[in-house]
Amino acid sequence: MKRIAEWIQTKNPELDREPSPTEDLIEARLIDSLDFLEFIYLLEDLSGRPIDLQEVSVDDFRTLERIAHRFLRPEAGTTS
Template sequence: MTTATLGIETLRAWLLEKHPDLDTIDDELDLFEHKIIDSLNFVEYILIIEELIDREIPVTPDLMPKTASLAQVRQHFLRGG
């Protein structure tokens, strides 16, 4: 299993733990639009991504689009794995 795949599966498991009513979360699903990530757990979500990549993610205007789906996280933060 690649580092990117492991990272995505770690995030997916965390999201499913937060939403036991869901069976799965598709990589392309917009997590904000479907209220899977909200303002209360966004910071924790970013902290998990930072832990996975072992670096701080700068808060920029494009942070939400870069983290809106698991596919976006893979593209912007986990490409190397």
């Protein structure tokens, strides 16, 4: 999560703190549409798996907590 928080801070130099795990990153405009694909590439790099944009929703990216649950758990990305 540290690399994600660092990426968010790099994109938002006015942010003087790390986002909290439950902060709504989209409502706070910490991830915008122009940087979204770059953010997806970062998550793919960190998880080691591609992200199919047809299988996710905007809610999957709202908080650091949700991002970790959806994309960074060992079983994330597996289907049952």
